[in-house]
Amino acid sequence: MKNVTKIGVFTSGGDAPGMNAAIRAVVRTAIYENLEVVGIYRGYQGMIDGDFIPMNRRTVSSIIQKGGTVLKSARCLEFRTPEGRKIAYENIKAQGIDALVAIGGDGTFTGAKLFSEEYDIPVMCIPGTIDNDLYGSDYTLGxxxxxxxxxxxxxxxxxxxxxxxxxxxxxxxxxxxxxxxxxxxxxxxxxxxxxxxxxxxxxxxxxxxxxxxxxxxxxxxxxxxxxxxxxxxxxxxxxxxxxxxxxxxxxxxxxxxxxGGAPSSFDRVLATRMGYKAVHELINGNSCATVGMRGTTIITTPLAEALSKKEFKLDEELLEIANIMNK
Incomplete structure (x- = not known):
């Protein structure tokens, strides 16, 4: 795997509080490690449209407390086609981007896995969805x-x-x-x-x-x-x-x-830890994986595993507690 020198970061799918905190963490960690960062507007759609913006410490100033996503989000049917992904690849290569951090849900993860496998682009995913329904992390952003x-x-x-x-x-x-x-x-x-x-x-x-x-x-x-x-x-x-x-x-x-709304303290800290971890995993040669939290530890899970498994996240004890409290 080539050394990572420029990271592209984007959000995709449904927005979730904490996405901006994750973007901020990715940008500031990458800059600290002497890497360049490019923001991609509107996720995979922006990749195809060539909608990029150079990012620095000032571009992510005062966004940790904001809900939504400053990089916007969009659904992109074109990226599901080989032709669309080819355009996206040509655009990111023209920008000199040699690794990606994708923030979103299972649709985002699916696109990232396929893109990484087709074009040998290192990718790390950060789970951002209020539903908390992704395998590989006890908690998702939002x-x-x-x-x-x-x-x-x-x-x-x-x-x-x-x-x-x-x-x-x-x-x-x-x-x-x-x-x-x-x-x-x-x-x-x-x-x-x-x-x-x-x-x-x-x-x-x-x-x-x-x-x-x-x-x-x-x-x-x-x-x-x-x-x-x-x-x-x-x-x-x-x-x-x-x-x-x-x-x-x-x-x-x-x-x-x-x-909507400002992310909680928990989501801000979780997003920051995940963004930091994603950048360092790319630097260390890890790819095609998602960052997650198990207990209090930030870990990674291969995307193939995260997408193939369904995790039952309802706490059995909490279900029993709910039954008792309702009576």
């Missing part, structure tokens, strides 16, 4: 911040639910992962939590709500991950209302507000 955002929303919804003796069905992000729903549900004191990974029938949910009523609970919160098999918050609320007609039921879809 997950902690999204949890805090959801809990803050639940607290506010609880106030109005209590004032009007209502039952709120709150839908959170998580098409395939119930991590946000479970953790925010426990942290927010929800009466019931519906998850994609755990089958909860509507009859069971109705029994839980009836039990809560017998304990004279005048207001209740039900957290539903968007990928729950019962069909989402509106569908669940409709079916429950048909059975428990006396309940005053409302639905709140938190949506994309979960992706």
């Amino acid at each position: 997950y902690d911040t999204a949890n805090n955002t959801v809990i803050e929303a639940i607290d506010k919804i609880r106030d109005t639910a209590s004032s009007h003796s209502r039952v709120f069905f709150v839908e959170v992000m998580g098409r395939d992962s119930g991590c946000i729903a479970l953790n925010a549900g426990v942290g927010g004191g929800a009466e019931s939590i519906l998850l994609p990974e755990v089958e909860t029938g509507l009859e069971e949910l109705i029994q839980e709500l009836e039990l809560a009523e017998t304990r004279e609970k005048s207001s209740m919160i039900v957290i539903i991950a968007e990928g729950d098999q019962n069909g989402g918050a509106y569908e669940v609320a409709k079916k429950v209302k048909e059975k428990l007609t006396h309940l005053d039921i409302k639905v709140s879809i938190l949506g994309h507000l979960q992706r």
Whole structure:
């Protein structure tokens, strides 16, 4: 493998709080190691369009606290084709880029692996997604911040639910992962939590709500991950209302507000550690891998392994705790 002299860094896929902190860490670590850094706007699309910007310490000043991504993000169907990847390769070679740091989710990882294998470009990935659904890391960038955002929303919804003796069905992000729903549900004191990974029938949910009523609970919160098999918050609320007609039921879809906002302290530190690790792994000759956190240690996992395995990230003990706290 050639010595790395110029790194290209980009973000791709859905944005997540902490991406800017990761960009900052990559840039400042690379400069400290006497490497050049180029920012690539709009991920793989910018690679194809030749949308590059030289980066220095000043270009990443005062971004550690910002949500979103200063390098922007985009979906790119063209990069899925051999012709598109060839254009992208020619553009990065013209810039003198000889290694890449990709920040994003599984789609970003898939593109990075394919590109690295086709053109022998060293690539390190940093997991950035609020869903916390990637193999190779206990936590992904943005997950902690999204949890805090959801809990803050639940607290506010609880106030109005209590004032009007209502039952709120709150839908959170998580098409395939119930991590946000479970953790925010426990942290927010929800009466019931519906998850994609755990089958909860509507009859069971109705029994839980009836039990809560017998304990004279005048207001209740039900957290539903968007990928729950019962069909989402509106569908669940409709079916429950048909059975428990006396309940005053409302639905709140938190949506994309979960992706925004300043990253938490945890996400800022995690992003900084991951960015630092990614640059040093490239310098040391590692490639086609993702940075991750296991316990308190920053490690790497080959992309082939990270993409081929699915990790069940719901804490079994926390599931039991949620069941006990709901009763």
